Amino acid sequence: MTAPVDVERLTRWMxxxxxxxxxxxxxEQxxxxxxxxxxxxxTPARSYVLRRKPPGPLLKGAHAVEREARVMAALAKAGFPVPAVYGLxxxxxxxxSWFFVMDMVEGRIFWDASFSDVPREQRAAYMDAMNATLAALHRVDxxxxxxxxxxxAGGYVSRQIARWSxxxxxxxxxxxxxxMDRLVEWLPQHLPAADDTAVTHGDFRADNMIFHPTEPRVLAVLDxxxxxxxxxxxxxxxxxMTFRMPPDILGGIAGIDLAAHGLPTEAQYVAAYCARTGRAGIPDLDFYVVFNMFRFAAILHGIRxxxxxxTASSADAQAMGDRFARVADLAWQQAAAIEARGGR
Structure with missing residues (x-):
């Protein structure tokens, strides 16, 4: 738990x-x-959600709740599924610390991409709803x-590599x-030629969205x-990347029998996204996976x-931080596989 909130002051502000x-x-945190x-x-009539910066010294540019509030308010205008923002x-x-208040969207949150809480025959539809929502985000003007x-616009991946390094x-x-040291050197040397620009979420996974209580439909994207x-x-x-992550990290589905669980393959998932965004394919997908594993490892390193x-805001921050080395190792294994195939 973080430092207690002064309820009287918060009440006056609201x-x-x-x-x-x-x-x-x-x-309730x-x-x-x-x-x-x-x-x-x-409150007696309804519920809201409050999201705040953590207390204590923070890295420059981190925990930018003001950016979260801004992008959600803008995307709501485009009809994209986000909670309504009431104030910053x-x-x-x-x-x-700074904070914003938004609508409390009632629905279901799934903590892993296997969607094991729904019947087998419905899981592919939930995966597809997640896929469609991300494709819709990337099509927003x-x-x-x-x-x-x-x-x-442009240069996102190279800037991210430099920032997290x-x-x-x-x-x-x-x-x-x-x-991790190897990845810091390897990634800048293997940047793909493609360099498109769109609104990107940065942490788009099953547990960062709220689904309809009974239907495979995304009601709100969070975080x-x-x-x-x-x-x-x-x-x-x-x-x-969930297809290459183990179940105990980001709720990944690597190693499970996808067909037995009623889930699409990685290739099918990629093809669905490409069809929705007008792409013939993603030739540099493996590089992008390495990049994201590296970035996630860097985030875990920061939590550590x-x-x-x-100054960690979660009681299990130490456990999360300990996963840093595992994710870095996974990323390097992916990079080594690219090298073994004679990739760039």
Whole structure:
């Protein structure tokens, strides 16, 4: 748990900034929330969700709740499934850090991409709904919804490699790992030629969306902290990476019998996305997977560092951080496979 929230101050702020709000309110912190602590705000009439920056010293540009609020409000205009945003607070004096309040969307959250909580014959439809939602995001005209300055067009992957490499190398408290060191050198030397630009989520996976209570339909996509204008192929590869991740990391489905579980193959999943976005294929998919494994390893490395500094927002931050080396090893195995095939 993070530092307690001053309920009286929060109540006053919501009375002044959230239309229709009526207290009293109570708070309940959601599980997870490795980066930005998230709470259910209950009132007698309805519930809201509050998402805040964690307390303590933060890396520059990290935990940008103001960006999350902005992109969600913009995407709502395009009809993309996101919760309604009711207000953003940039005054640390209210609860100790910046935060925003959004709608509480009721539905189902699945914690792994196997969708094992639904009958076998329905699982492919849930996977396809996730695929369709991401493809729809990448087709949004970001200029038309006021996000032309939400990031830089082009060069996304190279900038990301530089950013996460720098954070990894500078966070000495979290330690080093040989596979990660190799990736820091290997990735810039193997950049793909494709360099498209779209609104990218950055953490698009099953547990970051709310599905309809009974139907294979996405009602809301959550957790936009890593969103930007970026490479849609990198964004898709992060989502498709679930086919190569073990079940205990990001709820991956590597190693399970996909047909027996009623799930599509990676090739089928890729083909569905390509059909929706007008692509013939993704020749550099393997590179994009390596990149995303590297980026995720760097994020885990950062969590490990926050745990060492005592600023982690989740009780299981230490366990998450310990997975850093495993993910880095997986990424290097993928890179080595590209090299063995004579790839770039």
């Amino acid at each position: 009375q002044q900034n959230v239309a229709g709000f009526e207290g009293p309110l109570t708070l 959601f599980k997870g929330g490795q980066s930005n602590p998230t709470y259910r705000v209950r 607070c940039t005054d640390d004096g209210v609860i100790g 970001y200029t038309a919804i006021g996000l032309a300055d939400y990031g830089r 720098k954070q990894y190398l500078e966070d000495t408290l979290a330690g080093r790992h040989p596979a 936009w902290e890593l969103s930007t204008l970026g490479d849609p192929l990198a964004d898709f590869a992060y989502n498709a 560092g926050r745990a060492a500094r005592g």
